[in-house]
Amino acid sequence: MTTPLEPPDAPSERPVSGRPGRKLGPITSSVGSAHRAWLEPVRERYLGSGLTLSELSVRIMFAKSKLSELLRGIGLYPRWEAVQGLARELGLPSWPLYRLWRQAAFEAHKSSARVERCSENSTLSTAPTAPPLAHLAYRELVGDDCTGYAQVFLSDDQSDYAVSDTFDILWLCWNDALASPDLRRFAWEVLRATVLAKTPHLDGRPQFGTAAFDTAILQSLPAADHMDQIAESMELFNAMSRLPDHQLDVMVLRRLRGHCEEQTSALLGVSRATVRSDERHAVRFLESILCPPETEQDDEQSPLYPPPEIEGNIE
Numbered sequence: 001m002t003t004p005l006e007p008p009d010a011p012s013e014r015p016v017s018g019r020p021g022r023k024l025g026p027i028t029s030s031v032g033s034a035h036r037a038w039l040e041p042v043r044e045r046y047l048g049s050g051l052t053l054s055e056l057s058v059r060i061m062f063a064k065s066k067l068s069e070l071l072r073g074i075g076l077y078p079r080w081e082a083v084q085g086l087a088r089e090l091g092l093p094s095w096p097l098y099r100l101w102r103q104a105a106f107e108a109h110k111s112s113a114r115v116e117r118c119s120e121n122s123t124l125s126t127a128p129t130a131p132p133l134a135h136l137a138y139r140e141l142v143g144d145d146c147t148g149y150a151q152v153f154l155s156d157d158q159s160d161y162a163v164s165d166t167f168d169i170l171w172l173c174w175n176d177a178l179a180s181p182d183l184r185r186f187a188w189e190v191l192r193a194t195v196l197a198k199t200p201h202l203d204g205r206p207q208f209g210t211a212a213f214d215t216a217i218l219q220s221l222p223a224a225d226h227m228d229q230i231a232e233s234m235e236l237f238n239a240m241s242r243l244p245d246h247q248l249d250v251m252v253l254r255r256l257r258g259h260c261e262e263q264t265s266a267l268l269g270v271s272r273a274t275v276r277s278d279e280r281h282a283v284r285f286l287e288s289i290l291c292p293p294e295t296e297q298d299d300e301q302s303p304l305y306p307p308p309e310i311e312g313n314i315e
Helices: 033-049 053-060 064-072 080-090 094-107 112-119 133-153 156-172 174-179 183-198 223-240 245-256 261-268 272-290
Strands: none
Touching: 033 064, 033 080, 033 094, 033 156, 033 183, 053 064, 053 080, 064 080, 080 094, 080 112, 094 112, 094 156, 133 156, 133 174, 133 183, 133 245, 133 261, 156 174, 156 183, 174 183, 183 245, 183 261, 223 245, 223 272, 245 261, 245 272, 261 272
């Protein structure tokens, strides 16, 4: 499965042998992150169904040209009736899809009245339903940790939306998640993509300093030390934004959230050796920026000084 919220215009279709007709084009670059959140799982399910656009058009009584536009995010934001028809024919759960569709409608500047009119004849498909038990259990297991990660990048309200979207997307893709090599890794990639899609970027780098200030590190400091710590932390956050995704995740979980290696390994769905390696490479990179040889400072003064639990792991 393609990662939700992938970069604009990246082809997300898998080749389906023997499918007649014209190949479905990529999602247009103008599609917003909330719209993309539900559109990509729907496209994935369609592309794996073996159905043609013509067959699907007949089944949901929707013009083939309009259906192609809907699946590419072209034109006006689609009404719920059309999306509901796709969900029914493709076997997708309506409730998480409706929640994502509704949120994207507001992102597209649709009024509450218009959103309600678009779905007023679909009360059965918009009624809350329970997710699979395994999905519910997994959310209870990692939900707080997902929220903590999101809060490093986003405000509290935005982080709540990001985590809610993450588990709605997972619900839509739950069978794919269970069939993946590692459910934890699959779920984390969905979380990371969803959070970073909502995070402001500058020159392709996530700008998370403002949200990350509200961490346990700052909260534990005396008020008199805040200004010095804020300046030092901003420098660190700017440097961290240049890290590759997996190294950034490890540093956020280990250094900003205070997770041990075992917890980090479990959340990311990777081995503890991978966590140690990513952390070691990240620290070396950050030290080369923050503590160059000519201005190298004592370890205890460095913002990268390792917590006691991992002391000795970083070479």
